[in-house]
Amino acid sequence: MAELGNFIVGTAGHVDHGKTALIGALTGTETDRLAEEKKRGISIELGFARLDLGNGQIAGVVDVPGHEKFIPQMLSGIAGIDLVLLVVDANEGVMPQTREHLQIMELLQVKRGILVLSKCDLVEPDWLDIVEEEIREQVAGTFLDKAPCCRVSSITGEGLDSLLETIREQLQRVPGRETTGAVRLPVDRCFSISGFGTVVTGTLNSGKIVVGDSLELLPAGVQARIREIQVHGKPAQEALAGQRVALNLSGVSREQVPHGSVIGSPGLFRASQRIDVRMQLLKEAPRPVKFRDPLHFHLGTARTVARAILLDRDELAPGEEAFVQLTFDQPLLSHRGDRFIIRSYSPMLTIGGGMVVDVEPQKHKRFRDDVIKRLEDLSSGNLGFWLQKLDQLEISRLKDMEKHTGTGREELRSGLEKLAEMGQVEALADQWVVSERVRSWMQQLPQQVATYQADNHLSHGIPRATLQAKIASKLAPKGFEILLQRSVETGEIAVSGDLVMTPGWQPQPTDKDIQTLDKIEQHYRQRGFQVKNQNEVISQIGLDGIDTELYFSYLVLEKKLVRLNPESYLHAEHYAQALQVLKGMFKQQDSFTLAQFRDRLDSNRKLIQALLEYFDGCKYTRRTGEERVAWNLPE
Incomplete structure (x- = not known):
C-alpha cells in the first residue's frame, strides 16, 4: 500500500459528460478556474482538487478537459496518475473522446481504473444496464476489462459514497512510489504571485523535495531554490513522490519555465533533441507513418514536433510496432521507460504511442542488425x-550510473548486484564494469606486458601507469590493482615495486648496450661528488643524439646508480659513502646546514641540494629552517 497522501486520481471521458461536476461533488472544489470555462461549461485547462478519502488519507485529483480540441491538455494531466475515473454520460453512452481517451490510457499503460456512469438521475434504471453493457464491450481486453462500475449523480448525490469506497479499495492496491531516487517533477502550470514570485505545480513522479532544496529547472538549465511547498493545497515542509505539489521558486522567472519544463535533481537529467523509442501504431490509425514523417509528440506535460526516423523499415503500418529514432524541434527531457503519445501532424488525431528506450543515443544508420539488437x-x-x-x-x-540512468542509488545497487550474480558485471573496488570487458582486460594484461618487454629489451618491466593507460585508463588505481593481483595469482605476471613483468623476465642488453652502460657507469664512479647534471654528463661522454633514458633507468634498477631527481644521479658507491657521512655527522651534532654537508663531501651546491632533498624524501632527515635534523636514519 502506498504511503499516506501519495495518490493521484484522474478523470477521463468525452466533453460534457460530467467529469468536473463529479469532482466538485466528491471534493467540494470547483476545478474550472477560467471565466471562459465557466461561461462555456467545458474544461479548457487542467483542474486540480484535494480528495479526502475518509480514512486519514488524502488524494490529489486531476480533472482533464474532454473536448477534442484540448487533447494536449488532457495528455498533460493523465500522465502519472494512479487511478483513472472513466466518466460516461448515462444518457449519451460511449462517444468519440471516450474511445480516444481509452486509447491514450492504454498507450500510457495506466494500470487501474473505475467506470463511472454519470447523470444517472436523468435516465431510467433499465437504460443504465444497456449503457453499462455498451461500456463493457468498449473496454473489453483493456486494463478496464474487469474494472468496477459505479452509477452516480452529481446533482442528487446518488452513488457518491459507493464511488468513494470503491476509490479507497482500488488505491489500496496501488504500490508506493520511489521516494529515495532522483527528484523529477514535470511542470503542468506556472504562474507568478505578487510578493512571492514564480510558482510551479505538478505531480512529483519520484524523489522527495524539502523546503530549502536547490534543484535544476530543465530545459532552461537554471538552478532554483525551493522557497515554499504546498502539497494538495496545504503548506508543507516536504513533498513525496506521488503527491500533487506546488513549489514557490527563488531565482527563476516565469519566462524561464516554458510548457513542459521539469524540476529535477541538479546534474542528473539532460534535455535532448534525439531519443530512441519503441513505437506502436494503433490499428485504427488512418494511414502508415513513413520515414521522416512529422508527428506531434506528447510526454508528460511536454509536447513538441518530432520527425520519425524508422530504423528497420520505410513505413510503420497501423497495428505495427518498431524501433524508431525521434528528432525534435526543441530539446525535451525524457527518461528511459517513459510512456509517450503520438498524434498525426494534420489532422491532429491520436495514432499511437510507445516507450522511451534511450534518451541520449547516437545518430543511427538505418537497416543495421546491431542497432536493432542493442535497442x-x-x-x-x-x-x-x-x-x-x-x-x-x-x-x-x-553515483555516475545514478546520473546516467536517473535511478535511485539503492535500487541501482540492488540491480547491479543481481547482474553480478548472473555473471554480467563485476565490482572493481568502487567501480562497476561489464564482465566481458573485465575478461578482455585480463587477457590483455600479460600480452601488453610481453609486448612492452619485446619493444624495450633494456627494461625491467612496464610501469603500472603505462600498463593501465594501455588497457583501462578510466579504471581507478585500486580497481587496477585487483586486476594485477588476479594475474599474479594465475602466474601470468609478476610485480616488483612499480613495475610489472612476465615471471622470470630479465633485461636483454646487446653488446653495444653493454658498452654504453659501462661508459655511463664509469663516468659516475670516477667523478664521484663532482659529477654534473645528466645533460652535461651525456655531452661529456659523447652520447648526444641518443635516447639515453633507458640506459639510466637500467642502471638505477640494477642498483649501479641512484636517481636523486630527474637531473641528478650518483654512483651507488658514492651514495653509500654520503649516507655514512650523514650518519657520522649526526653522531657529532644535532643538525647541520647544506653548506656544512657540501664541505664534508667536497661537492657542488646543486648536487648536494638534490642529495639532501632525496634524504628528506626517504625521511632520513627533516628540514627545519636552513638546517637538517635527523628523522628516521637507516641502521
Whole structure:
C-alpha cells in the first residue's frame, strides 16, 4: 500500500459528460478556474482538487478537459496518475473522446481504473444496464476489462459514497512510489504571485523535495531554490513522490519555465533533441507513418514536433510496432521507460504511442542488425538498460550510473548486484564494469606486458601507469590493482615495486648496450661528488643524439646508480659513502646546514641540494629552517 497522501486520481471521458461536476461533488472544489470555462461549461485547462478519502488519507485529483480540441491538455494531466475515473454520460453512452481517451490510457499503460456512469438521475434504471453493457464491450481486453462500475449523480448525490469506497479499495492496491531516487517533477502550470514570485505545480513522479532544496529547472538549465511547498493545497515542509505539489521558486522567472519544463535533481537529467523509442501504431490509425514523417509528440506535460526516423523499415503500418529514432524541434527531457503519445501532424488525431528506450543515443544508420539488437537489449527491462548503459560508459561508479540512468542509488545497487550474480558485471573496488570487458582486460594484461618487454629489451618491466593507460585508463588505481593481483595469482605476471613483468623476465642488453652502460657507469664512479647534471654528463661522454633514458633507468634498477631527481644521479658507491657521512655527522651534532654537508663531501651546491632533498624524501632527515635534523636514519 502506498504511503499516506501519495495518490493521484484522474478523470477521463468525452466533453460534457460530467467529469468536473463529479469532482466538485466528491471534493467540494470547483476545478474550472477560467471565466471562459465557466461561461462555456467545458474544461479548457487542467483542474486540480484535494480528495479526502475518509480514512486519514488524502488524494490529489486531476480533472482533464474532454473536448477534442484540448487533447494536449488532457495528455498533460493523465500522465502519472494512479487511478483513472472513466466518466460516461448515462444518457449519451460511449462517444468519440471516450474511445480516444481509452486509447491514450492504454498507450500510457495506466494500470487501474473505475467506470463511472454519470447523470444517472436523468435516465431510467433499465437504460443504465444497456449503457453499462455498451461500456463493457468498449473496454473489453483493456486494463478496464474487469474494472468496477459505479452509477452516480452529481446533482442528487446518488452513488457518491459507493464511488468513494470503491476509490479507497482500488488505491489500496496501488504500490508506493520511489521516494529515495532522483527528484523529477514535470511542470503542468506556472504562474507568478505578487510578493512571492514564480510558482510551479505538478505531480512529483519520484524523489522527495524539502523546503530549502536547490534543484535544476530543465530545459532552461537554471538552478532554483525551493522557497515554499504546498502539497494538495496545504503548506508543507516536504513533498513525496506521488503527491500533487506546488513549489514557490527563488531565482527563476516565469519566462524561464516554458510548457513542459521539469524540476529535477541538479546534474542528473539532460534535455535532448534525439531519443530512441519503441513505437506502436494503433490499428485504427488512418494511414502508415513513413520515414521522416512529422508527428506531434506528447510526454508528460511536454509536447513538441518530432520527425520519425524508422530504423528497420520505410513505413510503420497501423497495428505495427518498431524501433524508431525521434528528432525534435526543441530539446525535451525524457527518461528511459517513459510512456509517450503520438498524434498525426494534420489532422491532429491520436495514432499511437510507445516507450522511451534511450534518451541520449547516437545518430543511427538505418537497416543495421546491431542497432536493432542493442535497442532490443535496452528495452528488455531495467537490468538490460543498466547493463547496456554500463557498457557504454565502460566503467562507472554508482553515483555516475545514478546520473546516467536517473535511478535511485539503492535500487541501482540492488540491480547491479543481481547482474553480478548472473555473471554480467563485476565490482572493481568502487567501480562497476561489464564482465566481458573485465575478461578482455585480463587477457590483455600479460600480452601488453610481453609486448612492452619485446619493444624495450633494456627494461625491467612496464610501469603500472603505462600498463593501465594501455588497457583501462578510466579504471581507478585500486580497481587496477585487483586486476594485477588476479594475474599474479594465475602466474601470468609478476610485480616488483612499480613495475610489472612476465615471471622470470630479465633485461636483454646487446653488446653495444653493454658498452654504453659501462661508459655511463664509469663516468659516475670516477667523478664521484663532482659529477654534473645528466645533460652535461651525456655531452661529456659523447652520447648526444641518443635516447639515453633507458640506459639510466637500467642502471638505477640494477642498483649501479641512484636517481636523486630527474637531473641528478650518483654512483651507488658514492651514495653509500654520503649516507655514512650523514650518519657520522649526526653522531657529532644535532643538525647541520647544506653548506656544512657540501664541505664534508667536497661537492657542488646543486648536487648536494638534490642529495639532501632525496634524504628528506626517504625521511632520513627533516628540514627545519636552513638546517637538517635527523628523522628516521637507516641502521
